[in-house]
Amino acid sequence: MDRRARLLAVSSLIVASTLTLPSAPASAATLPTGARSLESVNYPGRFIRHADLLGRIDPVTSGSTALAKSDATFTVVSGLASPSCYSFQATNGLFLRHRDWRLRLEANTGTPTFQADATFCPTDGSVAGSVSLVSFNHPDRRLRHRNFELWVDAYQDTAQFRADSSFRLTAPWTPKTSKGPVIPGLYADPHITFFNGRYYLYPTTDGYASWSAPYYKAFSSADLVNWTDHGVILDHGRDVSWADNSAWAPAVVAKNGRYYLYFSGGAASGNTGKHLGVAVSDSPTGPFRDALGKPLILAGAYAGQAIDPMVFTDDNGQSYLYWGNGAAHVVPLNADMVSFDPAAVRTITTPGFREASFVLKRNSTYYFMWSENDTRDENYQVAYATGPSPLGPWTKRGVVLQKRLELGIKGTGHHSVVQVPGTDTWHVAYHRFAVPTGSGTNREVTVDRMTFNADGTIAPILPTL
Template identity: 30%
Template sequence: MRLLLPLAALLAAAPLAAEDAPGSNPLFRDRFTADPAPLVVGDTLWLYTSHDEAADGEMFNMKDWLVWSTTDMRHWTAHPPIMKLTDFAWASHDAWAVQVIQKHGRFWMYAPVEHDKTKPGKAIGVAVADRPEGPFVDAKGSALISNDMTPKGTHSWEDIDPTVFTDDDGTTWIAWGNRQCYIAKLGADMISIDGPITEITPPHFEEGPWLHKRGGLYYLTYASLDRSDHKDERISYATAPAITGPWTYRGELTGSGEGSFTIHPGIAEFKGQWYIFLHNATLTVNGQKGAMGRRAVTAEYLAYDENGLMRRVTQTKAGVTAPPP
């Protein structure tokens, strides 16, 4: 005699498709997010993002910054917005790609915005919080980096996409840029520049730099655009024996994000496994399809070869729900 199970029971017993499993890509599906920046604190990974709210016909509309947390890379907890653009009283618009780091027992967020008319162009502010989930407040009351500090640049939006990295000797560095890539040492107070601003632009650099270190090798990963061959950004990287260089170009790490002109890397080691976070434009929310100003954050495994070079990453729907490489 064969028993017939109700349809609901059969559906409940069926395994989730790879694209629907918790932790598959895109990671967050109730709103549009971009520019992922991971931070590991103890047994928790915090993922900071920008927040796309562009209407049809808009390129970008970004007013605040968000954060999620996870302990297993599968299940994510959403937290309230960590800061609004208007919390920087000197900023006018464009809450773009941030990074948060921990130092001196506090959490420091470096955020690019459009400065008001007193210093036209993009600028980078600093905010601080006592907890990784915020709330963050303006730590300086003015821009850390403004467009007048990089006068050799070719356009007014070059001072964006900060990445911040603390080296083994305790010094903290900030790199940033669009088409030109700059690096400088931060002061011990975390709200000042201590020394010269140096240009370190690698081949095909477009924006979105990310600094990290593994063993004795430093990595500068970034959104690249070979304007002679590609129409969308990809991820490329360079390595160096010291944070000050010299930087050696290592080629492309990933292709472009599906449906997206932009892409933005964030890299972290969490519980013994390396990950790279990216974004694409595959998500639809409340009938709105992904676009240049409506992107979605993703995650993939990251691996290295015997020489410390990063193995090429294939972007997938399964993401980290698949077995690691």
């Protein structure tokens, strides 16, 4: 068994116990995500916080400064090294991680070392309703306070150690005031859709160097505000024989009473480029299984990269597959949704196209949308064209979504659109650099309104915090 497998096995044992939080019961494997503060069990009134980027526990009260309250607030997100565990992101965008056993705040570099150092697996604390946080990559060590400083120390089976390493999750000292990101943590390339009375988001899991994330998750909501995390729905390492990383830009469509997930993937060995695959499930929340056991589209089969798939189904029931980076392609899918006639593939030519095709229909007009520039560029933006059919021809209309520097919003792109059923209300999901310290591999997902002018053109989309 290799080191990664051993770590996963140990962390799985750790998270198997049950934790009950004061406000919301949860098992240790499903610790609630979102904004929280963490109070010391044996020093009530002292909370985990950072001071000069070093972790410690300090008194925080209603009379404390806004800075102290902010420093004692963290967003609990899926673990950077494992979705079965958790990471803690401060309000300044940095992550709590251990280095030389000391807890400190640092920017997510996306490296395997950082991801492991910043991931903790929960187990029962010393008193009911408390949690103890076990280091993901050093499962014999736990986060504890020592002289009010935070360290990752070797576990000691003593009452003192158990108390020093136990914390209660409480309401955040600094409640979330902005509506975005809509799902806590680092995600990108969101595909938003509507199935059976609920909205669903399928994003790329972000925060990995070279965008090497190995799995996809699904989220759902009844109101586009409160989202439920349904966990991992497809894992390249476990579920896909031909890919083990680069789980990029999923898109899900319902057809034939089933759900089809189109995705991009690559292999760590061989470096043969990215392929495009398709998986199938009886549920929008999976689990999905590889439908073909091989790529649907091989790297190099067509110009550009075989990434960023999207499926549009027209009113007559015909579905079309769009994909590409550097060059956009489209082909009608066969009724089985997992095959097509290669002779029917067409290349779409629109000025400025980079990636992330998306197609919708409103009234009798088809809209072909895409992202321009590079996702690492703060000028990453969304443009669109209109046409008379899913195959065009397309007339470019301009840019509709771009950065808003006065709010610190950069890199707005790789979007998708959903219509509120039975209405002319539309919403756009997209990613941006995580605010305030994000980058092209540290992105977050948000949702805003999209409206149309009287002439059918899309009004500029205003990105908001």
